[in-house]
Amino acid sequence: MKAFRALSRTKLYWGLLIICLIGALASPHSSSGMNIFLSYGNLTDVLRQVSITGLVATGMTMVILLGGIDLSVGSVMGFSTIICAMLLTKSGWTAASIMGVPAATAVSFFAVAFLARFVFSGLARGRDDSAGRRREIALGPWRSMRIPALLGFVAAAAVAWFTVSQVPTKFGVLGVLLVTPCVALLLGSLNGLLIVAGRLQPFIATLAMMVSALGIGRLTAGQDHAVVAVYTGTNATEAFEVLRSMLWGVVPMPSVFFLAAIVLFGAILRFTTFGRYAYAIGGNVEAAKLSGIKVAQVQFTAYLLSGLLAGIAGVLFVAQYRQGKPDAGAGLELDAIAAVVIGGTSLMGGRGGLSGTFVGVLIFGLLSDILQLQNIDSNVQLVMKGLIIVCTVLVQEQNLGQLVARWRFRSSPEAGAEVRSVEPNRPLSAPRAQFAREDLDEAS
């Protein structure tokens, strides 16, 4: 029974293993007799292909853990591809740089100020935690924010100088990697603001953002260029190629971002108070609020991070497909949600985690890879995807042990005898209660 429970707990990983086995067995062989599915190139390709969905799914996991949902990630990602592609290919003050430079400046100010404040309060608390608590009350928010704000100004000035200096020429890799996620982060934080301060339902707020971000993307790109092509070496810097190369010839660059995000945010969920609060809020908002947790702060942060990760995914998309287009992320949000759900995170919030999402994303990627190797029609692939979602969630949600117990019970001989019904002609010795059926008749 113990072994069975262990099996049930790790069923997701077994699912991944089974898919790998199927892939290996069904895979065609190359002329030299090598198994194509298991070849290094194929596996790294899968990892590369899932990276964009994976990054978005990482942010989505945190939002869903809080009991929310972020439908806007696809559009925000598409918008970021436009920003990124335009920065790379167009010099001077274009719509992208007009938005990007202030965004990066503002975000770097807040990010550095917040980080500094965080570190200072940690240092102060380190000396004596009760005194640390008292200090927080004693110092008003403005006095304790002075030095962090100063540091923030310094950082903002540096970023502003750096980005403005890139505007006349075209943006480099570093510039793009800095500016694009900042713009997406601002859109994510707008989501958060609508939900936290405006008290909108997450579904509604992010739906509005999903629609409008697509519009903003098209407006930014201009009517006639729905697609901004990026030819590295011709109309953009050669260095941008680095984002589609292999890191040290081993791991594809996009996957490095994806794996780093999984590890970083997995650690945040596991080891920090933020993670604990996220689970607590997802599990029971009311109890969390009454436990002194700043629910609004945590929710806001989650949507902000979801936007940030969508922005990074946008840059990787441009590197991968050599173009930016407003509808680059059409349907991406649903893929991400599907991956999160397959990974065992409950849409009600409070249950699940990033390791599951990682596996969920991989299952999706491996499946489409297997089907492609078999030359199966892409429309059939969509149907298979749907089936996989239903099957995995069925297995995830139902406790396997319960399923087996029910089956065992049904097949046992005495079970059938239990269901007897009351004798229909029992004597009515007790007087009926006065309020009986005749009430109905009387009323009519």
Add this chain to the structure above:
Amino acid sequence: MREMADPQGASPMETRSDVPGRREARPDATAVGVGGRIRRGTKSDPVVLAAEHVSKSFAGVTALRDVDFDLRRGEVHALMGENGAGKSTLMKILAGVHTRYEGVIQLEGHPASFGGVRDAEGAGVAIIHQELNLVPELSVADNIFLGREPLIAGTLIDGRRIVRAAELLLRRLGVAIDPRSRIAELRIGEQQLVEIAKALSLDARILIMDEPTSALSSSECETLFKIVWQLADDGVAIIYTSHRIEEVLELADRVTVLRDGRRVLTAPIGELSRGAIISAMVGREMAANHRGTAAKNGAVILTVRDLTLDTLSSRGWRRALHGVNFQLQQGEILGIGGLLGSGRTEILESIFGVARGWRGGEIAIDGCVVDIESSADACRLGVALVTEDRKERGLHLAESICNNVALPSIGAMSRFGLRAFARESALADDVVRRLSVRCAGIYQVVSTLSGGNQQKIVIGKWLATEPRILLLDEPTRGIDVGAKQEIYELIFKLAEQGLGIVVVTSEMPELLLLSDQVLVMCEGHQTGLLQRGIATQETVMRLAAPGMATHSWDTPS
């Protein structure tokens, strides 16, 4: 009127003789009643429902062990026991909720086995669960006939007929509820009555009521009792559970006590005393609680001045609190009494910074006026609130004891946002030991604990933050007698350690037992602030009754 017995346990005859109303209708426990009506539940009445040698176990845990139970026509049979004694299991078996068990159920002398709740309802057995099964957005009438609507031409719902039938049912119950009003607009007591009407519309001859009074005020209880007696006089057999012993002594004809899944006692109420029931339930004589000498040392820790609260409802702004004033010293226990909805909970929520609406007046902690905007502020200032509804608002049921206990403290224990796992589990260990929580370990999931132990976890998670002011809202609701005593002892101990404690409670004996001062609320007004010794059941009841709100009666403090 609900009977408020002396917590130390009065003799049964005294207890019963103060009950007005009831005795006139049913003068003696042994004699033939007035008007030729036979006393209910005598041996001459036929047994309508009986359980013989019933056992039931859940996944290896035995909930009921060879239990015999019989219910006679027209009697109110109270089923008592601590949480986990098997009351709910037995009731659910009788009502057809659980369909697998060992033993036999006899319905009017014939063995019967219900295939489900529908079967049981068809046979005239209806159950009213503690958590009401009503659809809040539908009208009273629609709820009563939900799923059994009379139809016009077999398709359309006959709305007029439903309303008229519901009206008749409600009128016969003697309650003035408009059958067209939505359930959500009704108070919880009225909703309970709608559930009863629904059971009656099912033509129920056996009515099973699971803790119907746990959410009712005294006057609502009174109405309910009258209806229960009326039903019993009409020949309906009623199984009734409650944690309130006084209530059972007043209401029931016979009592069956379960302990650890076994029946330990069945006897007519006349042969029992409060003490006998308690000792049968817990298996030992309860030591009476006595408040030690007041530990208050004169330092005022909390001052509330002219506290007002305006809340916005669908009908516009409403003043929920009209100027509440009190002072709380270190080591002092302030009890807040009053009917449900009189503004008791709102006082606590206003102090804790989580009341919905606009707050007016001043709150001072240690003499400094503070502005508590959120629960996080309250935590930092050393104020803790143990909420009334522990499952919805107090606990994360699916998480471990450790996670629940540490939740309000992890912010203070962390450094650079990193959790201190060792300190968290040490904290949980400490709470479990100090409050003697019965559990398998600190990683046990909270939903598997009994009600009393869950309550200890909620209190414990706040004690772990080292508060100086503890606000308790109905700390003993829905927990069994033994756990109640432990909670009382804990409250006394905390007061001795110098905490200022504010307790809201609906149970009068508990209020008088715990409080150094009693603040009485009525319809949002503070109608009295009584010192210990001056506060008696009578004075508190009088101040809490509506209609007295115009003048207040304070004892000089």
